[in-house]
Amino acid sequence: MPQLSSGGGDDLGANDEMIAFKDEGEQEEKIQENAFTERDLADLKSSLVNESEINQSPSAAAIRRGQQGEQRSFAEKHREHLDGVSKQQDGGMYKTPAYPGYPFLMLPDPYPSSVSTSSNKVSVVQQSHGMHPLTSLLPYGNDHFSPSPPHLPTDMSQKTGVHRHQSQDLSGYYSLPPGGVGQITPSMGWFPHSLMLGPSSMHPTGIPHPAIVPPTGKQEHDQYDRGMYVKQQVEPKREKEPKKPVIKKPLNAFMLYMKEMRAKVIAECTLKESAAINQILGRRWHALTREEQAKYYELARKERQLHMQLYPTWSARDNYEAGLSGVAGEKNKADWGKKKRRKREKQQDSNTDNSL
DNA sequence: TGGCCTTTGAAGCCT
DNA sequence: AGGCTTCAAAGGCCA
Numbered sequence: 001m002p003q004l005s006s007g008g009g010d011d012l013g014a015n016d017e018m019i020a021f022k023d024e025g026e027q028e029e030k031i032q033e034n035a036f037t038e039r040d041l042a043d044l045k046s047s048l049v050n051e052s053e054i055n056q057s058p059s060a061a062a063i064r065r066g067q068q069g070e071q072r073s074f075a076e077k078h079r080e081h082l083d084g085v086s087k088q089q090d091g092g093m094y095k096t097p098a099y100p101g102y103p104f105l106m107l108p109d110p111y112p113s114s115v116s117t118s119s120n121k122v123s124v125v126q127q128s129h130g131m132h133p134l135t136s137l138l139p140y141g142n143d144h145f146s147p148s149p150p151h152l153p154t155d156m157s158q159k160t161g162v163h164r165h166q167s168q169d170l171s172g173y174y175s176l177p178p179g180g181v182g183q184i185t186p187s188m189g190w191f192p193h194s195l196m197l198g199p200s201s202m203h204p205t206g207i208p209h210p211a212i213v214p215p216t217g218k219q220e221h222d223q224y225d226r227g228m229y230v231k232q233q234v235e236p237k238r239e240k241e242p243k244k245p246v247i248k249k250p251l252n253a254f255m256l257y258m259k260e261m262r263a264k265v266i267a268e269c270t271l272k273e274s275a276a277i278n279q280i281l282g283r284r285w286h287a288l289t290r291e292e293q294a295k296y297y298e299l300a301r302k303e304r305q306l307h308m309q310l311y312p313t314w315s316a317r318d319n320y321e322a323g324l325s326g327v328a329g330e331k332n333k334a335d336w337g338k339k340k341r342r343k344r345e346k347q348q349d350s351n352t353d354n355s356l
Numbered sequence: 357t358g359g360c361c362t363t364t365g366a367a368g369c370c371t
Numbered sequence: 372a373g374g375c376t377t378c379a380a381a382g383g384c385c386a
Contacts, residue, residue, distance in 0.1 A: 249379045254364035258380065274381040275362040282363040300365080316367045320377060 247314045250307040253296035254285055 251259070258281050265280050266272060285293070307314070 249366075249377095251379060252365040255379055258363075262381070271383095272381095273361080273383045275360085275383080277381075278361085278363040280363090285364070297365095304366080316378075317369085319379085320368060 247307075247311050247318065249316055249319060250303040251300065253293065253300040254282075256299050256303070257281065257285055257288075257293075257296045 258278065261281055261284065262274075262277055265277050265284075269280070271277055271280075
């Protein structure tokens, strides 16, 4: 989001991303669907089935792209709208937070089933995930969830190199004031183990953070449990070059939402394929109210801020050209080149499909 | 075994 | 500046 990275506007821009869904006729049907119904799931399932059938035709990809195009244009509208509204809302939300005490107070809230589902299935799945994704931010002190932490200027993150330092405030971020932890209700089955882990789970900075990823290529389910952001690269085969830990990108609002809701969707529809799940989650994301989405935008903003404080020198670029999880090296660069080429080719193919 | 799929959003790259 | 590309998570599927 431009406003997120354009000096000073960031944080506020995040919540400004909320959509006036009612402007979108398509969205109307979704508005009241906070509790995603089985009907929707069935619908999605059938649509997925249809899609798979369609996929057998050459135009399948084009159709899918068309659907994506719809969503893209919606997102763009969304952004446009928000650009217009942002100045209005700028700060307004924080001055009068829609969810005071958030995220702690929001926890019991919109997705109770995601937290305390009685279904065995759900609990198993959630255990596999380890914890509630939003817990990644739990290490924040409560004040850090206040709309505009007095000690943490919201524009701080925007001025890289100016304010991006590990200040003493960080201790405030990660220390666990008894009161703060105490406010976390026992109902939080996803309570972060990282908060209870010893230093072994700490990031080299001594600060646990959820964006640190484990060594395996695919992220382990309990990565957030470990409170680790850094991929440690301990593959035995490749011990020639001591790889520096890979710092993953902070999760955006939608990713945070996905992490939270995935288990619920899986439990509801018994689908397991992430591609299908993500389609559902994409729809549900659009069906969320502004307030609900705002939570995740705010969380994402906090994530980014925290990430920047933890890794002042990190850039998304680190994981960009390296291609393979940020591991630098000629081979990986070559792989990245191939990958890039493949994608371009694929897109060209799709373009030709469309033109036919 | 590793890439693909699929989603949205953030950020970097490129023109 | 604006458009395009990559990456972030996830796990089944397929070559």
